[in-house]
Amino acid sequence: MEKPAIHPYIPIIIGVLSVALSAIFVKLTTADSGVTAFYRMLFSILIMSPLFFWKYTHEIKKLSKRDWFFTAVAGIFLAFHFILWFESLNYTSVASSTVLVTMQPLFAFAGTYFFFKEKISLKALVSGAIAISGSVLIGYGDFKVSGAALFGDLLALIACAFITIYLLFGQDVRKRLSLVTYTFIVYSASTITLFFYIIAKGESFGPYPASEWMWFLLLAIIPNLLGHTLFNWALKWVSTNVISIAILFEPVGAAILAYFILGEFLSLSQIAGGTIVILGILFFIADYGKIKSFVFKNRA
Known part of the structure; x- marks a missing residue:
């Protein structure tokens, strides 16, 4: 294998910081969520359009009617994942929201159990129980602060479930398409869903001040395109599990950034609960690398 121009861990670290900035932006x-x-x-x-239309449009022919349906459903769930996650940030802290969304691998395991009959081992049950106990601790601490914070935690958990459903519907289609084509189609379906959602809700497409447009653009460039592109580049040189573990530090990066940028302080229950969630998922990864491979190789 050719030697990478830079150490793969450098792009991985940049990728983690990139996705961590999503909640900050x-x-x-x-604007409404x-x-x-x-x-x-x-x-x-x-x-993405110039690259897609220049090099990847021929892959559209590979899609069957079933593929189009599954991709559309994936895009719909991705749209509502973002709506719920963004909405959760209006009620709870960056730290609580991001650490609860990080429980995605456990939702993925539950999905593969129900849809693909994956077996549940004792280690999976224990790791799940550990992570769930951590989320309960976060929820308890936030509830002591306010009922609204607990509501935000619940929205984050539902958003986590929705991103897993998005992955489950898209995984089969992704096998036959390049990352660029699959991402472009799913993002397009998601954009159309969000367009009609805004109309149905009576929310405004604009005008917005220049600062709002800057945050919108930065959300597209840094977490969406830069962060996950760097993860996919690094996959050529490192194990999927390295990426998986690195992404678990997104809540840590987000919490640190929230402290310096937003002035958000961490409570003891958030620190303890977040640590327990991350430890539970690390324990889970140690036994279920193939589930993590599914989660992060197909994550757009």
């Missing part, structure tokens, strides 16, 4: 916007999600996806596909 959302917190800095004043659906609008923020819409422009994040719209700017992403606009930036």
